[in-house]
Amino acid sequence: MGIKRLRYWLSSLTGQVIMVALFALVLIQLVGIQIYRMEREATLGLVNSRFTLxxxxxxxxxxxxxPPALHDEILRASRSETLHLRLETSQPLPDERSARFEHIVRSKLDYPEPLAIHISAEHNPRRVHRPPWMHPHHRPPHHRHPPRPDIRLQGGIELADxxxxxxxxLSDREVPGWSAKAVLSFILLAALLTGLMIxxxxxxxxxxxxxxxxxxxxxxxxKAEPIAETGPREIRDTLTAFNRMQNRLDRFVSDRTRMLAAISHDLRTPITTLQLRCExxxxxxxxxxxxxxLKRMEQMLNATLQFAREDGLSEPIRNLDLPSLLQSLCDDLQDNGHDVTLCEPAAVIYRGRPSALRRALxxxxxxGVKYGGKVQVRLATTPEQVQIQIRxxxxxxxxxxxxEVFKPFTRLDSARNLEDGSIGLGLAIARTLIHQxxxxxxxxxxxxxxxxxxxxxxx
Known part of the structure; x- marks a missing residue:
């Protein structure tokens, strides 16, 4: 049942718009986080480079x-997880030297020209699993598993001796994960957006x-009252058009009924005159x-007027017990000696017009009893509809x-020998009432x- 409700909700306009909005929200968040990470790495790289210098x-x-005796202690105290310092007698020349960084260091040190400064900056550093420069006996505190750093700057500065x-x-480029605050803020934002959109x-x-x-x-x-024309402009225009269409249909049906009633009234006079003259x-x-x-014409005229009036339209809709209605109709025909059976009907409470349905059935x-003799009736129901079969x-x-038999005044004498007086409106009236x-x-x-x-x- 839950899956059906979910499918029904997803097939609605509200469900689809909300799903698209949430997808867009997640996509925007992911793109924003990626942009933030890229900007963060660039900013931290620049800050770390200036701090390293x-x-x-x-x-x-x-x-x-x-004095030289303190140099090892100074280096040991100056090292960190992101800066490896060592004193050597030579300096490996870097592949590409950075004139900008060398100028910054030289200007701060006020170094004389003979002393060399060689610095290179790698813009696409390779990943290393463990800092190779770390002292064998050094263990960084509070880091059981040290981060995987990237090489940023390397080079050498010639000392006075x-x-x-x-x-x-080195610079730690580990991407920060989703924190609890970030997840909570995202959930709150999604809930707020969903509530507003709903x-x-x-x-x-x-x-x-x-x-x-x-x-x-x-x-x-x-018949019902016109719909209140509310909502956005496009929906108001649609409701206005529907109300206008409903009024036009009502006028059309009323005009047709009045016209047929007038024709029927006008034809009764010449028919009565002809009957008197015929005497x-x-x-x-x-x-x-x-x-x-003339009698036939009068019958057709009365049936036409009855068919045009569509009496079922004026009958109010209410709950009715369909099995009881069918059973009463079958009992009436059985009392008249006809073989009519209602086979295991399902229990159905249907909202409709009792008189109109009774007339159609x-x-x-x-x-069925006129032209088929024996009749069997079955009643079944599904969650969407009620099914009645008459055989x-x-x-x-x-x-x-x-x-063709649903057309008014159609008689298929070759298929069914209609009794005298039948004018071929029974099926047409039945279909009209069912369509209503x-x-x-x-x-x-x-x-x-x-x-x-x-x-x-x-x-």
Whole structure:
């Protein structure tokens, strides 16, 4: 159930925007940290280089002013994890000398020109596993596993006694890890961003949810009040267009109903006049045929008016017990001597128009017992929809004509011998009423014979 909810949330606009925002936040944080590390290394490298040069100047002055017996102690006290100092009789010439650093040291020492200063700076230092310059008996305090440094500066400064103070400067470039404060700040920032976006998106999508609900109600023929036009400008424009469309549809249906009612009223007068005139005709076959034709016209006129009014639209929606409704319809037909069976119906409470559904199902069951004899009804339900199947055991309907029977006044006498007085509106009315509930009504021939009516109603 949790996975389904997560998938549903991720498929929503809110979920997708939040996921994109969090991904962008993580990406920005990672890029920012990488930029910070690069700038930090460059800054620390410059600071360490200047600090190393300052220490070299101080050690050089101290060595030049101290007796040779103290030089080893001075070097031992001046060494550190990032600076190796040693006194040698020669100085290995560096590959590339740094005139800038040499000038800085010479200006601070005020060295006479004969004394040499050789310094090189490596901008792409290689990694070393352990500082090779460390004294064999030296163990840095508080560092069980010393960091892996990079060579920055190396070279030598000639002392007054002719010896060389050779040095190698190292710099720790270990990348700092994620601290607890950094993780906490990132979580707080992500939570704040998520909360703000949820609030904004819910405020933005709430009118869209109302629009979806209103469209569903409109598709089921349920009249409702116009949607409040709130939210961003684009959503307000959409809601305005939907309200305008709903008003136009209402006017169209009302105008059509009034027009058909007026036509029906106007046609009743000439039909009644013709019936009266027909009474004065001499008895015979012609008079009988004319009367049958007029009666037929009156039946069609009444059925047309009933079909156009769509009585189900004015009926309120409420909860109804579908199994009980089907069982009552089957019991009524059984009382009249028809073989109608409701097979193991599922328990379903459905929100709909009871009279409209009863009328639609009654028309389908009546057609089944008229033209198929025996009828079986099945009721099943899923989380998304209700399914009703009505099967008769008659000759069925050719596949090419299964859609034609839904047209008003269509009679397939070759497939089903309709009784006198039937005008071919039963299936059309049934499909209209099912469509008003947002459902579908399809016909098909059963593999074992007979017609199978399949009704699908959304929950």
């Amino acid at each position: 300052q220490r070299l100047v101080s050690v050089t002055r101290l060595l030049n002013q101290s 002719g010896r060389w103070l050779n040095f190698t400067s 609030w904004l998106l819910q405020r933005t999508t709430r009118p869209l949810k109302e629009l979806a609900q209103q469209a569903e109600r409109l598709g089921r023929g349920d 004065f005709l001499p008895d015979g076959e012609d008079k009988q045929k004319i009367q049958q034709g 009654q028309n389908l069951l009546d057609n 008769d055991f008659g000759p069925g309907i050719p596949e090419a004509q299964q859609e 509930h947002g459902g579908t009504l399809l016909l098909g021939n059963h593999p074992q014979g007979g017609l199978l009516v399949r009704i699908t109603l959304p929950h």
